[in-house]
Amino acid sequence: MTILAIDTSNYVLGVALLEDNQVLGEYITNLKKNHSVRIMPAIQTLMKDCERLPADLTKIVVAEGPGSYTGVRIGVTVAKTLAWTLNIPLVGISSLEILAAGTGRYFDGYVSPIFDARRGQVYTALYQYQNSKLAAVKKDQLVMLADWAEELQEMDKPILFVGNDLPIHQAKIDEILGEKAIYASKLEHNPRPAELAGLGQDKPGEDLHSFVPNYIRLAEAEAKWLEAKGKILNG
Known part of the structure; x- marks a missing residue:
């Protein structure tokens, strides 16, 4: 089995090849550049x-999202096109789950990717390794960071936070959770596409026609358009 993994759901662009439980190669960048221009050359290389x-x-x-609306859409579109053209299965994995998978394997507690x-x-979301397998304790969601930290106070083990956006929120996390909050190494904040390939390795393929990204929320422009349309219809 030779698996191609694709992740463009945030600034990180990653592709990997996994063959018979061996990582043949990975390509990863963390740059604010146009994924739509760079993803196919990365795969080809x-x-x-x-x-x-x-x-x-x-x-x-x-990586099916959540994340950047445009980034998620690019990755899913490329993946669906390749799967359709090659007539092979397509599997979607939470972008948050990928990040958690790379950090929590040897941590005695919970992992919260941000x-x-x-x-x-x-x-x-909140994940934990149970019997060497990553399990979701709390599902993927969009939430106020302060509310999330308050909710995590009730957990019985420390929380490992991971993600490139942590500097934006670390002060508030520390304020609410104190020593209960642990932070991943700076070397662990980029989601690895090889982890993505491993997460999807044994999962069955999904229906290509109905498969859509998991944005969790609408893009801001679309939300504003729907709000304006509703106001017009409602007088």
Whole structure:
């Protein structure tokens, strides 16, 4: 089995090839650049360097969100197109789960990955490794960071926070959780596409026609358009 993993759900762009439980290669950048221009060359470079052809692929695994509206859409569109063209299964994995998978494996507690969602809000969830497998304790959600930290006060173990957006929220986390909050190393904040491939390795393919990104919330422009439309319809 040769799996191609694709993640463009945030500033980090990552692609990986996983074959028979071996990571053949990874390409990762954390740059504020146009993913739509860079994703296909990244895939092509990785495939060429690993001496694999599109026909060798047996599954596509993609980060389905939440995250950047545009970034999530780009990754999912590319993944669906490749899966459809090659007639191979497509699997979607939470972008938050990918981040948690890379940090919590040897941590005796919970993992809370954080993506900033502006205005004091974050995309987050709570995960824990149970019997060597990552399990969701609290589902992916959009929440005020302060409310989330208050909720985590009730947990019975320390919380490991991870994510490139932590500096925006760390002061508030410290204020509410104190020593209960642990922070991942700066080397762990980029989600690894190889982790993404591993998470989707044994999952069944999804229906390509109905598969859509998990934005959790509408893009701001779309939300404003719907709000304005509602006002017009309601007089």
